[in-house]
Amino acid sequence: MNIRELKIKDIDFKGMAAQAMEKAKVYSHEPLAIMKKELMTYFYTPIAYIVITAFLVVTGFFFFKDFFYFNQAEMRGFFQFLPLVLTLVVPAITMRLFHSGTIETLMTLPVTTAEAVVGKFLAATAFVSIMMAPTLIYLITIIIVGSPDPGPIIGGYLGSILLAGAYSAVGVLTSSLGRNQIIAFISGLAACFFLWLIDKITIFLPAKLAFIEFLGTDYHFRNISRGIIDSRDLVYFLSIIVISILLTTKILDDRR
Amino acid sequence: MITVQGITKKFGDITAVNNISFSIREGEITGLLGPNGAGKTTTLRMLTCYLKPDDGAISVGRYNVDDSPVEVRKIIGYLPESAPVYGDMLAYDYLAYIAEVRGIQDKNRIDEIADLCGINEVMHMGVGELSKGYKQRLGLAQSMIHNPDILILDEPTSGLDPNQIIEIRNLIREIGKKKTVILSTHILPEVEATCDRVIIIDHGTIVADDRTENLQSMSGGERLVLVSVSGPDFRTLSGEIAGLPGVTRVEEVPGGELVTARVAAAGTADVRPELFRLAGAKNWTLYELTQEQRSLERVFRDLTGGGAK
Numbered sequence: 001m002n003i004r005e006l007k008i009k010d011i012d013f014k015g016m017a018a019q020a021m022e023k024a025k026v027y028s029h030e031p032l033a034i035m036k037k038e039l040m041t042y043f044y045t046p047i048a049y050i051v052i053t054a055f056l057v058v059t060g061f062f063f064f065k066d067f068f069y070f071n072q073a074e075m076r077g078f079f080q081f082l083p084l085v086l087t088l089v090v091p092a093i094t095m096r097l098f099h100s101g102t103i104e105t106l107m108t109l110p111v112t113t114a115e116a117v118v119g120k121f122l123a124a125t126a127f128v129s130i131m132m133a134p135t136l137i138y139l140i141t142i143i144i145v146g147s148p149d150p151g152p153i154i155g156g157y158l159g160s161i162l163l164a165g166a167y168s169a170v171g172v173l174t175s176s177l178g179r180n181q182i183i184a185f186i187s188g189l190a191a192c193f194f195l196w197l198i199d200k201i202t203i204f205l206p207a208k209l210a211f212i213e214f215l216g217t218d219y220h221f222r223n224i225s226r227g228i229i230d231s232r233d234l235v236y237f238l239s240i241i242v243i244s245i246l247l248t249t250k251i252l253d254d255r256r
Numbered sequence: 257m258i259t260v261q262g263i264t265k266k267f268g269d270i271t272a273v274n275n276i277s278f279s280i281r282e283g284e285i286t287g288l289l290g291p292n293g294a295g296k297t298t299t300l301r302m303l304t305c306y307l308k309p310d311d312g313a314i315s316v317g318r319y320n321v322d323d324s325p326v327e328v329r330k331i332i333g334y335l336p337e338s339a340p341v342y343g344d345m346l347a348y349d350y351l352a353y354i355a356e357v358r359g360i361q362d363k364n365r366i367d368e369i370a371d372l373c374g375i376n377e378v379m380h381m382g383v384g385e386l387s388k389g390y391k392q393r394l395g396l397a398q399s400m401i402h403n404p405d406i407l408i409l410d411e412p413t414s415g416l417d418p419n420q421i422i423e424i425r426n427l428i429r430e431i432g433k434k435k436t437v438i439l440s441t442h443i444l445p446e447v448e449a450t451c452d453r454v455i456i457i458d459h460g461t462i463v464a465d466d467r468t469e470n471l472q473s474m475s476g477g478e479r480l481v482l483v484s485v486s487g488p489d490f491r492t493l494s495g496e497i498a499g500l501p502g503v504t505r506v507e508e509v510p511g512g513e514l515v516t517a518r519v520a521a522a523g524t525a526d527v528r529p530e531l532f533r534l535a536g537a538k539n540w541t542l543y544e545l546t547q548e549q550r551s552l553e554r555v556f557r558d559l560t561g562g563g564a565k
Contacts, residue, residue: 029356029357029359030357030359033353033356033357034357036353036356037345037349037353037356040345040349041342041344041345044344044345044382045344102342104301104306104336104338105334105336105342105398107305107306108304108305108306108329108332108334108336109329109354109357109358110326110327110329110330110357110358110359111326111329111357112325112326256306256307256308
């Protein structure tokens with residue numbers, strides 16, 4: 001038996017995996033429990049259904065607006081306007097997350113601030129994803145009537161979820177800034193709209209400042225929704241999410 | 257069990273809690289008493305790690321609140337003043353959520369705690385639809401679902417009707433037999449009815465900290481004893497009593513056929529044995545010899561400057 005064999009045999013991979021799983025279970029049940037509860041809370045009231053209906057009506061309009069005119073089996077119209085619609089809808093979903101008067105109960109349960117923030121962020125992202133799910137009917141429709149290019153559609157949906165995540169994280173951050181829901185909504189809307197707008201204002205800026213467009217959500221969303229999944233775009237969205245979650249955690253911890 | 261050392265908490269220019277220290281032993285029901293805005297809720301919020309003290313240290317069990325807030329929260333059950341406010345959730349779902357966050361696997365625990373708090377019949381109702389009494393019970397159930405060693409209750413009976421108050425007090429008394437309970441209130445009879453010990457807070461500082469019966473019998477640093485005898489007149493009686501060690505004042509209590517005097521003794525000295533011996537020596541018939549229980553209300557008013565500051 002050589003040393004190499006002995007070493008590999010000695011390592012209890014099964015045990016380590018079981019330990020890791022156990023640890024993950026221990027550390028993950030709190031955010032998931034918070035996410036589940038927040039998600040359930042959305043659907044307890046008719047507001048969730050109203051928001052979803054309004055979203056589907058607006059996005060349906062953009063999907064069908066030029067659909068018959070161009071006679072193309074594609075979802076470009078839908079994905080083109082989706083970021084702008086999300087800038088309006090996501091802050092409305094996140095505005096109540098840290099204003100419902102439930103923080104005292106939540107923050108005296110055995111959860112860290114970061115776990116509470118992640119739980120709420122996951123709930124908002126999951127809600128937006130559920131809200132977008134019925135738009136798959138458009139996809140089924142165009143598959144029936146034509147043969148769409150799968151790249152832009154898969155990219156479009158992936159980009160939509162990443163965008164929903166980024167806007168949800170920004171919304172969670174703005175909702176933690178003050179104690180008023182209306183202020184949370186308006187500041188969330190302003191922040192998301194700014195992120196959407198930023199790559200469009202570069203034409204008014206000197207060429208030296210053209211790099212600013214990399215900061216815009218729409219710039220990265222357009223890249224992904226073309227069907228090109230570039231790590232830079234993924235890193236951008238994940239950065240927005242991580243930075244927003246860290247800032248929210250810091251703000252809530254400092255408020256203690 | 258709980259040690260608080262010199263904690264201070266400021267909100268802007270306002271000092272809500274100013275350098276307070278106390279410790280609470282296991283199995284004690286402690287009442288945190290004070291007028292509105294005295295700093296009770298802020299103190300409790302610091303104990304439950306919801307707020308961080310600006311200065312000082314708190315340890316709960318073997319954990320420090322600053323270093324291990326999650327561990328502290330695991331052994332504490334907390335009923336906030338305005339709980340529960342998950343208006344849209346069903347009562348059952350609310351308890352199921354708390355159980356899940358607390359990592360309770362046993363599904364029967366929800367039914368057990370609902371039984372204990374008497375909320376079985378409202379478990380299918382929305383939290384927002386519940387009466388104030390049921391909401392408070394639901395909050396209590398939430399705070400006890402994980403069978404905590406320490407229970408912290410912020411104004412547990414506020415807004416309840418007299419029957420509900422008695423029920424909640426009995427429940428707290430029952431829980432207090434096995435657990436350490438801290439409750440805050442500005443209702444004095446509540447402390448008299450439920451607490452072993454009282455900490456009176458005013459303007460963020462502790463003005464009294466003693467066992468309930470001691471606070472009731474102590475009167476501005478003196479004990480009051482009521483003595484009724486037959487035989488002497490009041491002048492003779494007061495003259496003899498005034499000569500006893502520790503006696504600071506003798507007042508006549510008018511009315512009745514007997515001669516009754518209220519005797520004030522300094523500090524913690526108990527003059528009752530001396531009075532008993534005096535009556536025997538003078539051959540007076542002793543009808544009554546009781547230590548006067550001064551209502552906590554008076555103690556509270558004296559210590560907090562009338563309670564109307």
